[in-house]
Amino acid sequence: MTVAVRDLDVKALAFDVFGTVVDWRSSIIREGRELGRAKGLDVDWEAFTDAWRALYQPALEKVRSGALPWTKLDDLHRMSLDRLLAESGITGLGAAEVEHLNRVWHRLDPWPDSVPGLTRLRRKFVLATLSNGNVALMVNMAKRAGLPWDAVLGAEPARCYKPQPEAYLRTADFLGVRPEQCMLVAAHNGDLVAASRVGFRTAFVRRPTEHGPGQTRDLRAEHAFDVVAESMVDLADKLGC
Amino acid sequence: MTVAVRDLDVKALAFDVFGTVVDWRSSIIREGRELGRAKGLDVDWEAFTDAWRALYQPALEKVRSGALPWTKLDDLHRMSLDRLLAESGITGLGAAEVEHLNRVWHRLDPWPDSVPGLTRLRRKFVLATLSNGNVALMVNMAKRAGLPWDAVLGAEPARCYKPQPEAYLRTADFLGVRPEQCMLVAAHNGDLVAASRVGFRTAFVRRPTEHGPGQTRDLRAEHAFDVVAESMVDLADKLGC
Numbered sequence: 330m331t332v333a334v335r336d337l338d339v340k341a342l343a344f345d346v347f348g349t350v351v352d353w354r355s356s357i358i359r360e361g362r363e364l365g366r367a368k369g370l371d372v373d374w375e376a377f378t379d380a381w382r383a384l385y386q387p388a389l390e391k392v393r394s395g396a397l398p399w400t401k402l403d404d405l406h407r408m409s410l411d412r413l414l415a416e417s418g419i420t421g422l423g424a425a426e427v428e429h430l431n432r433v434w435h436r437l438d439p440w441p442d443s444v445p446g447l448t449r450l451r452r453k454f455v456l457a458t459l460s461n462g463n464v465a466l467m468v469n470m471a472k473r474a475g476l477p478w479d480a481v482l483g484a485e486p487a488r489c490y491k492p493q494p495e496a497y498l499r500t501a502d503f504l505g506v507r508p509e510q511c512m513l514v515a516a517h518n519g520d521l522v523a524a525s526r527v528g529f530r531t532a533f534v535r536r537p538t539e540h541g542p543g544q545t546r547d548l549r550a551e552h553a554f555d556v557v558a559e560s561m562v563d564l565a566d567k568l569g570c
Numbered sequence: 571m572t573v574a575v576r577d578l579d580v581k582a583l584a585f586d587v588f589g590t591v592v593d594w595r596s597s598i599i600r601e602g603r604e605l606g607r608a609k610g611l612d613v614d615w616e617a618f619t620d621a622w623r624a625l626y627q628p629a630l631e632k633v634r635s636g637a638l639p640w641t642k643l644d645d646l647h648r649m650s651l652d653r654l655l656a657e658s659g660i661t662g663l664g665a666a667e668v669e670h671l672n673r674v675w676h677r678l679d680p681w682p683d684s685v686p687g688l689t690r691l692r693r694k695f696v697l698a699t700l701s702n703g704n705v706a707l708m709v710n711m712a713k714r715a716g717l718p719w720d721a722v723l724g725a726e727p728a729r730c731y732k733p734q735p736e737a738y739l740r741t742a743d744f745l746g747v748r749p750e751q752c753m754l755v756a757a758h759n760g761d762l763v764a765a766s767r768v769g770f771r772t773a774f775v776r777r778p779t780e781h782g783p784g785q786t787r788d789l790r791a792e793h794a795f796d797v798v799a800e801s802m803v804d805l806a807d808k809l810g811c
Contacts, residue, residue, distance in 0.1 A: 464721060465747075479709050479712065481720075486727040504705065505706025
């Protein structure tokens with residue numbers, strides 16, 4: 330594989346972030362538990378976190394379908410959170426506390442290999458986010474976690490949520506490269522398939538515990554991606570960085 | 571001034587780049603001279619550089635007025651360069667050489683205080699570009715020069731050239747802050763006045779040789795900006811970084 334990879338004319342790596350670069354589930358569960366202890370809430374934070382994330386694709390779909398006008402992910406997260414708090418009968422959080430909880434997505438921890446791997450990859454490639462997360466979310470996350478992006482792009486500047494083709498194509502256009510000079514790095518087969526359909530190169534990074542110990546999907550690369558890696562450090566090895 | 575500045579609720583610094591952060595004129599003259607020697611061209615590169623930059627605002631104005639659809643600065647630079655090469659009777663450059671010359675804007679050197687000053691400012695604030703330069707230009711420049719941006723924003727993601735209000739407002743919106751939480755840092759009175767009209771805070775950084783030794787404009791702050799600084803290091807001092 331290494332020889333083939335070296336023959337590619339890739340200039341930029343575009344990263345999915347939630348699950349691929351950061352461990353959203355553990356981060357939210359941990360903060361939720363701390364909040365629960367501080368406020369005396371009786372909440373199953375694993376179930377709460379999974380339920381919150383389960384509302385993610387349906388919320389994006391409202392924007393993709395046109396049922397909602399363009400809405401930032403922070404605001405979609407907040408709509409889902411308000412619904413979940415009401416359905417779970419969680420009261421006792423003030424307005425500032427709910428808003429702080431909603432912004433837990435700005436405070437997600439990277440997987441341990443992410444910062445070392447990205448730091449090596451950045452020597453050779455332009456590194457950009459290609460996430461459905463909004464710019465402020467990505468910037469705040471990067472500043473806190475030390476993620477060394479060259480550019481924070483993705484759905485909000487493209488005004489289009491993945492997996493719609495324009496999300497990928499507009500990101501490559503912002504970076505001034507052709508789609509085939511851009512490699513999507515993601516832990517999700519569907520995201521990579523959508524990117525490859527518009528001409529992107531693809532790198533699958535395996536994250537078998539993104540959804541917790543019982544994860545059943547995206548456990549392995551299900552298509553012929555250009556690179557398959559076990560971590561960002563492994564990706565750096567395989568891309569010759 | 572220091573006390574007043576500390577009372578401000580500024581979260582993000584948005585930077586004009588050409589002239590404010592990088593010394594475009596010296597950089598282009600130097601590269602032009604090297605090219606001229608290598609190719610045996612008899613060109614006054616100071617005059618050539620000034621003439622190229624003189625076509626900048628008229629080109630932007632074509633987009634602002636709607637005479638041209640949205641066009642990236644790289645492409646506007648190229649239209650001006652092609653015209654200038656023809657008018658100057660400069661021949662003997664191949665297609666790849668002309669394109670490389672056009673991308674000299676991606677290879678501008680920072681003023682000596684820029685990297686040290688930005689590095690200090692970044693500890694306290696989110697740092698974003700708010701330039702009329704396109705994203706790829708800004709990303710390539712930053713990677714070469716070591717400019718530590720948290721986000722590369724400005725005209726292209728906003729799809730609007732300064733000094734139109736939306737260029738500033740959409741940048742603040744991407745950063746998730748209110749206009750008054752955003753401070754434009756620029757060496758140009760007009761840019762700062764336009765930003766302040768939409769509610770931005772303002773910092774004037776004096777660059778008295780941007781246009782060469784005979785510079786006549788923007789030699790000093792002509793309005794009551796929130797901060798006036800002699801360099802990015804001085805700005806870091808004045809913002810308590």
